[in-house]
């Protein structure tokens with residue numbers, strides 16, 4: 001596994017770093033290695049548990065129909081039609097975070113799913129064929145809820161369509177989806193009108209499966225709740241601009257759970273009000289997420305789910321806070337508008353970072369980097385997710401030159417830890433932070 005540090009002083013820093021290691025200097029031992037726990041976490045755990053237990057009840061009792069939805073699929077429409085909505089990407093991230101994924105991916109590979117495609121897909125299908133799920137240990141749930149309908153949006157990638165197609169064949173249930181224009185600079189009216197037609201075309205199928213008639217007023221209500229949720233989530237993330245920051249990227253990857261699976265429901269709105277209040281209190285009383293915050297990093301790309309805890313501890317030990325990220329921002333949807341639900345849903349699903357071309361992405365990152373007083377950028381090149389890996393077409397070099405900031409590319413993966421060399425990653429991150437240290441000296 002190779003790592004690329006995009007900076008002129010990299011070699012010299014690596015040598016310095018090795019000398020320090022040989023002479024016994026160890027940053028990790030000299031500093032606190034934990035970020036401060038967030039009190040709202042216990043509430044979040046409860047509402048996430050209620051979400052999964054509600055789905056399990058629906059599965060067992062057949063009271064409500066279950067729709068599977070991709071992370072930025074038309075969840076608003078599904079809630080409005082009375083479905084219980086399940087997000088397999090969230091389940092796949094749990095497989096990664098619990099480190100079950102690496103053992104399960106080969107089962108999907110053996111079926112014919114390449115090790116090079118999305119490791120969310122391969123981990124999730126692997127877990128299904130092996131009959132295991134992290135939901136069992138977390139909530140006593142035996143298996144994931146079987147879908148009555150599968151609904152995707154290709155705004156993020158084609159893999160979600162193929163992922164859902166597996167289950168559609170397996171269970172002989174309808175598969176419907178939206179095909180979004182991708183790699184676009186500006187969002188044009190024809191993108192929106194096309195998507196609105198595609199969303200509306202799904203309604204007859206959803207009416208048949210759910211047994212409910214489409215209700216425009218109910219859709220407005222759900223879109224209004226999604227709007228409130230997304231505004232609060234944005235405010236939560238923007239707390240990271242404070243110096244010192246009251247939360248870390250690693251906190252945010254956990255606390256984004258309700259924004260992912262409960263978007264459009266009042267529980268998410270209530271939760272983010274609670275979390276925001278706590279973070280504002282931290283800012284008011286100057287309580288940092290990590291002790292002695294010295295450097296502030298922007299993280300682009302997917303989390304490495306199975307190494308979240310280790311990376312969080314390493315950055316804290318280096319007095320470095322990852323204060324902003326592309327990934328957590330992916331659940332900010334400014335466009336939602338209950339006055340025009342279909343158009344605003346189409347716009348919200350298309351305005352996403354992942355849908356856009358590099359010129360848009362670079363301008364977007366520049367805004368956040370300036371606003372969050374960032375002094376270094378890390379790109380995670382996830383082996384099995386080219387869609388969330390922005391380091392493959394020279395963006396790190398362009399951002400380094402434009403922002404005059406050190407940039408590091410870490411090769412790894414979201415779920416498949418066979419693609420991640422921990423030793424090399426740790427060494428490169430430490431050397432990267434040493435470079436930041438030299439800048440402030």
Ligand code: SF4
Nearest residue numbers: 118156157159385387
């Ligand atoms: S965007 Fe990447 S991680 Fe997400 S489903 Fe697609 S390939 Fe997988």
